[in-house]
Amino acid sequence: MRDSVRLACVVACASMSLATGQGWTAAPAPATGSAQVDAKRIIDADREPGSWMSTGRTYDEQRFSPLAKITTRNVKDLGLAWSYRLDVDRATEATPIVVDGVMYVTGAFSILSALDPVTGAELWKFDPKVSRDKGRDGCCDVANRGVAVWKGKVFLGAYDGRLIALDSKSGKPLWVTDTTPDKTRSYTVTGAPRVVNGKVIIGNGGAELGVRGFVAAYDTDTGKQLWKFFTVPGDPRYPPESEAMKRAKATWTGDNFWKFGGGGTVWDSMAYDPDLDLLYIGVGNGSPWNRKLRSPDGGDNLFLSSIVALKANTGEYVWHYQTTPGDTWDYTATQHIILAELTIKGQPRKVLMQAPKNGFFYVIDRASGKLLGADKFAKATWASHVDLKTGRPVENPEADWANVKEPQLVYPGPIGAHNWQPMSFSPLTRLVYIPSNEAPALYTPNNEQRFTGRGAWHLGMPPVDLPEDAKTLKDVLGLFKGSLLAWDPVAQREVWRQPYPYINNGGVLSTAGGLVFQGTADGRFLAYSADKGSRLWDVAANTGVIAAPISYEIGGEQYVTVAAGWGGGAPLVLGAVSSSGDVGSEARVLTYKLGGKATLPAPRPRPTALPEPPALTADAAMIDKGRALYNGHCGMCHGPSTVGSSVLPDLRYLTPDKHQIFAGILAGAFAPQGMPSFMDVLTAPDVDAIHQYIIKRAHDLKKERAEEATR
Structure with missing residues (x-):
């Protein structure tokens, strides 16, 4: 009943706030910088809506703020309160944490800054000194999506695989654990940790470069590993690590997959249900992408592209739902997972919702894993529909590019119909707000590829090769478009959509003030009405914005913050958008409030002069x-x-x-x-x-x- 009680409270209090123009009164907070967050405090997050204590604000990851002082009527008066320059102008993807008077935000190379959330003044900074050439080991730049806080500690997953516990007041390290000890493989960590029952949980990335995925839990006091769940089977010469791996092994064929690592990395999304004590993880693509090369005689290849429910205390498998069986398109299921209570066919259901790369929106019973709904939210030609009786997609045979001779244009491509940028669910409108893409790919098989070691890409297809003449390139890039989509998860239909000329736009925040906030690839920060999608506020951020905003309240004043800056995606996206949109990469934290008067420095001019190139001597x-x-x-x-x-x-x-x-x-x-x-x-x-x-x-x-x- 927690969801029902929470929803009733949110609706009632938000309505009161909108009527009076006042926000909620926050519960008394511990001393500044103490970060005394525990399970009860996160579960009861709506009692102190002025804080943002976990990456999704709450364990259900709805990314909805109950604050309502900023409304559809006064959002036009939002102005910049302060900005803070991050250290490295690339890969800005973090969701800030704000608790007990301190903001914790990360930038590229996992550099963590603790800031005063009212003024933006730096309180302390921690640089984990990630080797600058480590970027070769990752698919998508040296990003970090944020930290977790728990009982006076801040937990940072460094790009090179270290999990670091810091004192929340001073930023001094308390312990360090290497979560990816196999240095012969290209493991990286970019996701935000979660803390559940005194366990800090983190996954990793690197599927394109040949790793075996897993997620693990560590003791918050000591850093000792408490459990580890592999997502794909390993070397068949050794016994499977668990019954789950024994089950998974039966769905893989051939003796080649383990040499490539198998993939299945848990590089981003997680959610937690305290009532069921279940941790939900999103699992990524296979290594290599090409399923004919990876598993030549077919098979579903569990647990690739799956949502998996685990017992939070032990890491024991409970259930799974595979969004793309035998994935061959890089259709990860690592995208944002949201928990909510919906009324479906007249019955209240505790559900899990996800809009993964493959273009279908899934509603799943989170206790049993039973599929309740799956419909297309974006253009998807790889499958016609999902059979609700079997839970399986009905694939288009021509989209199976690994088994046909000619290259195949498939929607979506590996950029996905929705990538890592978080979506949001509003319990007031009952809508999910999705940063959506229309982004195809031309898939061509390379069925002869072999694993060649750390730092090399293993896709089972040739590298991306764009047209070189300007007109053809412009036509190709014209196929790529973005939008902010408001989706009804019960009716499985689009309610409204705001189109963008570019893909790779920012994550989303919805609020009790009737607003939806999102940054864009072409350098804007916007607010829309949550019910109809009317654009109400639009300011220049002077750089592309791809991270997700948050809202918090201090001293009776509501703030909206976003980490702004380019990076973290395929250069096809970055090159097309940054050139066409004419925005550079300037990494900053931007914070707004009603009546804010601060200003941003003028955008750094981009070089336009073309140096005289040397003579061309090659044939x-x-x-x-x-x-x-x-x-x-x-x-x-x-x-x-x-x-x-x-x-x-x-x-x-x-x-x-x-x-x-x-x-x-x-x-x-x-x-x-x-x-x-x-x-x-x-x-x-x-x-x-x-x-x-x-x-x-x-x-x-x-x-x-x-x-x-x-x-």
């Missing part, structure tokens, strides 16, 4: 070789076919001095700045070929600009 064969090598080794960071982003350097703009030391750069000269050595996989002729291809692309851009100037 066509060498250029073709360089293009293949570039897209295979460089394109995932600097952009396919050198269509760069505003985060990392667009290599077409290399200055003469950089051209002169190009070989040294690939040999590790800039490793301290985050550019690792590639000489373990490249030869000197390879480096020359890549360099000549980049020079060729610089000449292409010079020619395009000359032609534009004559039009």
Whole structure:
């Protein structure tokens, strides 16, 4: 009954707040910086709505704020209260925590700042000193999505796999545990930890680069590992670690998958039901993506692309639902999980909701795992529908790209119809607000790929290779669009939609003031009416905003905060959006309040002058070789076919001095700045070929600009 009581309280108190113009009175808080958060305090979070004590605010991860001083009537008066410059201008994805008078927020390379939430003044900072060349081990930049707090400690998952407990008042480390001890594999940690029953829980990433996924729980006092749940089977020469792994092994075929690691990383979403004492985890894609290469004789490949319910105290398997059996498209189920109580067919149901990459919105009974509903919320050509009797999707045979000869254009592609950016559920409107994408991909199989070691991508398909001529590239990028979607999870239908010209827009916050807040890829921060989607407020953030906002209250004043800045996605997204939207990467925490008068510095000008490129000396064969090598080794960071982003350097703009030391750069000269050595996989002729291809692309851009100037 907790959900019913909570909903009634939220509705009643929010209505009172809207009527009086006053917010809730927060419960007395412990001393500043004490972070004395425990299970009772998170469960009773609505009794102190001025705080934001967990990444989703509450264990149900609804990302709804009961605060209502900022309303549809006065949101136009929101102004910047303060801003805080983060250390590194890339991969800004964190949800801040605000509790006991302190804001905790992370940036790139897992650097954590403790701030005064009223003024933005820095109280302390902790840099875990992640090696700057560790970025090669990750798929999607050196991001961190936030921290957890518990009984005076702040828990940080560092990008290199360390779980670090810090004193909440001073930022001094209390203990450190290495959660990914196998350094022969490319494990990374980007997700926010959760704390349940005195256990801090964290997963990891790296499926594209060949790891075996798992989630583990650690003692909050000592850092000792208490349990570990593997999500895919391991080396068949050894006994399975659990009954769950024994069951999973029967759904994999061949003897190749374990050499690739298998994938199935738990790199983001979790939720917890205190009544059932169940922890829900979202499991990612396979390694490699190509299921014919991974599991040649078929099989569902449990627990890839699944939601799995575990006993929180032991990590024991309870149930699972697989959104994409035998996934071959990178359709992770790591996207945001929300728990709620809905009335379905006249009956109250405790449900779990998810809108994963594959384009279907799922409503699942969270006690049993029974599927209650699944309908498309975005364009999805890989399957016609989900059979509610079997719970399985009905696949389009032509979308099975690993088993057909011609490349297949499939919606959605690996960017997904919804990626990691959190959605939100409002118990007032009963709607879910989803940052949605329309983002296809052309899949082409490489059924001969073999595992080649740490730091290498293993997809079972060639690297992304964008068209090089400007007109064709523009047409291709025109296929990619974004939107903010309001979805009725009971009727399984769209209620309203706000379209965007770009994908990869920010996470979402809904509030009792009748508002929905979201940042955008082209550098804006917006507020909409939650019921109809009317745009009510629009300010420039001077950078792309992809993280999720929060709201908190101190001294009777309501604030809205978002971590703003580019990074954390495929360069196809970054390059297309940052170039078209003309926004750079400037990582900041932005905080707004009614009547705020602060201003942002002018945007840092983006370089437009094209340095004169060196002479092109390669023949066509060498250029073709360089293009293949570039897209295979460089394109995932600097952009396919050198269509760069505003985060990392667009290599077409290399200055003469950089051209002169190009070989040294690939040999590790800039490793301290985050550019690792590639000489373990490249030869000197390879480096020359890549360099000549980049020079060729610089000449292409010079020619395009000359032609534009004559039009």
